[in-house]
Amino acid sequence: MKIGVIGLGYVGLPVAVAFAKKFDGTIGFDVNVSRVEELKNGFDSCREVSEAALQQSNLFITSELKDLSNVDFFIVAVPTPVDENHTPDLTPLQAASVTVGKVLKKGAIVVYESTVYPGVTEDFCGPILERTSGLTCGEDFTLGYSPERINPGDTEHTLENIVKVVSGQDDECLKTIAETYSTIIKAGVHKAPSIRVAEAAKVIENTQRDLNIALMNELSLIFDMMGIRTKDVLAAASTKWNFLKFFPGLVGGHCIGVDPYYLTTAAERLGYHPEVILAGRRINDSMGRYVAQRAMKIMVKKEIPVSQAQVGVFGITFKENIPDTRNSRVPDIVHELADFGCSPLVFDPHANPKEIEEEYKISLSPLDSTGMLDVVILAVAHDALIGDKGEFLSKYLKPDGILIDVKSVFHPSELQPEQTYWSL
Numbered sequence: 393m394k395i396g397v398i399g400l401g402y403v404g405l406p407v408a409v410a411f412a413k414k415f416d417g418t419i420g421f422d423v424n425v426s427r428v429e430e431l432k433n434g435f436d437s438c439r440e441v442s443e444a445a446l447q448q449s450n451l452f453i454t455s456e457l458k459d460l461s462n463v464d465f466f467i468v469a470v471p472t473p474v475d476e477n478h479t480p481d482l483t484p485l486q487a488a489s490v491t492v493g494k495v496l497k498k499g500a501i502v503v504y505e506s507t508v509y510p511g512v513t514e515d516f517c518g519p520i521l522e523r524t525s526g527l528t529c530g531e532d533f534t535l536g537y538s539p540e541r542i543n544p545g546d547t548e549h550t551l552e553n554i555v556k557v558v559s560g561q562d563d564e565c566l567k568t569i570a571e572t573y574s575t576i577i578k579a580g581v582h583k584a585p586s587i588r589v590a591e592a593a594k595v596i597e598n599t600q601r602d603l604n605i606a607l608m609n610e611l612s613l614i615f616d617m618m619g620i621r622t623k624d625v626l627a628a629a630s631t632k633w634n635f636l637k638f639f640p641g642l643v644g645g646h647c648i649g650v651d652p653y654y655l656t657t658a659a660e661r662l663g664y665h666p667e668v669i670l671a672g673r674r675i676n677d678s679m680g681r682y683v684a685q686r687a688m689k690i691m692v693k694k695e696i697p698v699s700q701a702q703v704g705v706f707g708i709t710f711k712e713n714i715p716d717t718r719n720s721r722v723p724d725i726v727h728e729l730a731d732f733g734c735s736p737l738v739f740d741p742h743a744n745p746k747e748i749e750e751e752y753k754i755s756l757s758p759l760d761s762t763g764m765l766d767v768v769i770l771a772v773a774h775d776a777l778i779g780d781k782g783e784f785l786s787k788y789l790k791p792d793g794i795l796i797d798v799k800s801v802f803h804p805s806e807l808q809p810e811q812t813y814w815s816l
Contacts, residue, residue, distance in 0.1 A: 393572065396421060396463035398488050400431060400453070402438050402646070402716065403505060403540040404469035406551045409441050410576040411467075412451035420453045421460055423491070428455045437744070439715060440544065460495040465572060468492065468517075469505040469540060471646060473718075478653045478673075480509065482516060489517045493524025496533055501560075503536035503569055507651050509595060509658035510588040513537045514561070534565040537587045538573060539594030544645070545714035555579045559590035598651040599669055604638040605648070606672030609679050612640040612816045616686070622816060623800040640816040641799055642683075642721035642771065643676040644710030649719045680724025683816070687725075687767055687796045688732055690812055694794065696766050699733035704765045704788060707772020708740045708748060708756070715742045722771045723752040736769070737762055741776040764788060769796040781806065 395415050397408035400422040408420035422428050430437060434447045452459070460466075470484040485506055492502055502521060504513050518529040527533055538558045543549050556577045560566030570581050584590040612622040622640055629635050643649050652673055656666045688698050710720040729736050737757045740748075745756045768789045770778070778784045778801060789795055791808055797815040804813040 393465050394463050395419070395465045395467065395572075396460050397467045397469060398422075398492060399468065399470035399484075399506075400427060401469070401471065402440055402544050403542045404467070405431070405436060405438065406440050406542060407467060407469060407505070407540075407576075408451050409445060409449050410551055412449050414575045416450065417462075418451055419459055419463060420451050421457075421491075422453075422455060423487075425455050428453055437715065438544070440542070457491065457494060460492075461497075463495065464497065464500045465568075466492050466496075466500065466502040467505060467538075468502065472506045472508055472650075472654070473646070474650050474653045480654050480657050482508075482512065485512070485517065486520060489520040490524050493521045496521060496525040496527060498527060498532045500533045501536055501565060501568060502533060503538055505538055505540040507539065507594050507598075507647065507654060508591055509654040510591040511658070513587050513591060530561055534561045535587065536560045536565060536569040537590045538569065539590060539597075541597075544716050545711065552576060552578045556581045557584055557590050557593055558582070559584040559587045561587065592655075595651050595655040598648045599655055601638075602643060602648050602652050602676060603668065603672040604636060605641065605643055606675040608638050608640040609643075609675050609816070613682070616816075621800075621804070639799070640679075642679055642710075644718070644720040644722075645716065646718045649676065649710075649721075677721070679816070680721040681728045683769070683771075683796060683798060684725045684728035686814060687769060687794065688729070688734070690794050690796075690814060691767060694792075694812065696794075701734060701766045702762075702764075703729065703734055703736040703767040703769065704762055705729075705736050705738045705769045705771055706740070706777050706788075707770065707774055708738055708743050708752075708754070709772055709774075712773055713742065713775055715744060717743055717747060717751065720752075723754055725769060725771060726752075726754055737765075739777075740772070741774060762788070764790045765793060766790060767794045767796065769798070770801060771798050773799055773801045785811075 394417050395411045396419040397404050398421050400420050412418040431453050434443045468488045470488045473481050475481050522529050541554045556573050558569045558581050560569050573581050615622045652669050656669050659666050691698050708722045709717050739759050748754050748756055765788055792810040794812045800815040807813050
């Protein structure tokens with residue numbers, strides 16, 4: 393069997409490298425030529441695969457379509473974002489399906505890993521493959537779906553250590569897909585009874601997390617009005633054995649902040665308007681602006697002119713210790729401050745300055761470009777920023793400054809008496 397992985401991002405690259413260990417001639421394909429070149433040079437800007445692992449891998453990396461001509465087991469792992477109206481954007485999936493269709497041969501299996509709503513694999517991707525290849529789905533080639541479970545930056549829950557859900561168009565196809573993935577997944581595979589079930593399982597995994605975090609965010613708003621620190625409340629509640637440990641925060645990334653919209657879009661097409669899921673999305677999408685507004689209220693209370701305040705926002709990636717900025721909610725903080733005349737400096741040791749400028753119209757500043765600040769907004773607690781918490785405060789926060797600690801990394805007792813502390 394010759395395996396070809398389409399899309400070499402956060403999901404596709406680890407999958408391709410893993411299969412290359414088991415199957416000779418495994419091909420990794422990406423239309424981004426610069427991405428292909430960096431991987432050929434042993435560098436993964438996503439930081440999911442180490443330089444050593446890339447250099448030692450037998451993976452053949454290419455952007456040339458002709459190199460896929462002999463593949464008989466395709467894995468499609470391209471992004472499935474939403475547009476500015478929160479509508480699923482299947483353009484990357486469409487383009488990838490056309491690419492596969494151009495080289496698809498009889499007897500091939502095409503497995504999709506991209507997050508979609510139930511029905512996309514068979515009703516959207518299948519017909520594209522048929523039109524492009526001239527082959528018949530279910531006869532000349534078959535479809536499968538195996539939802540990705542990559543957690544960027546997580547060195548514990550890696551591809552090999554997470555149970556893989558697999559599904560196929562028919563029993564024979566499912567058997568082949570399960571056996572193929574079993575060669576790289578130590579944790580084993582779970583055979584879903586249909587492709588639609590597997591697609592649905594993926595979207596509810598992150599929808600469940602999204603709703604639980606939304607609950608914590610709403611509670612944090614309520615407790616803030618009551619003058620209670622949310623982290624203290626959760627520490628007390630967590631002593632009960634069945635209390636679920638979720639925490640308030642900014643919800644970004646390519647999964648939790650996106651996947652629920654795939655499910656709600658599918659539901660609305662069936663005539664049902666989801667109430668709970670969309671309510672959770674509204675709460676989580678509003679938290680960046682809320683943090684900024686809360687910071688400005690504290691500035692006004694301390695008689696610090698908002699337009700003249702020296703403000704620093706630390707961290708802009710969607711979570712700690714990774715370069716991934718997709719769907720980050722930190723820019724909401726920056727833009728809200730700017731709307732009120734504040735010009736914050738933004739720092740992040742992991743983010744790509746060019747990407748931040750292009751995507752969010754925000755310029756990153758070097759960490760050594762600032763003195764002590766009136767307001768420090770610790771949005772993303774990178775280890776590179778707060779390896780030494782005491783040093784971080786003494787270096788950046790004025791003796792009478794304000795610390796906006798989004799993830800409650802610090803305890804109020806760690807601040808000086810004249811300094812002001814606030815957290816979600």
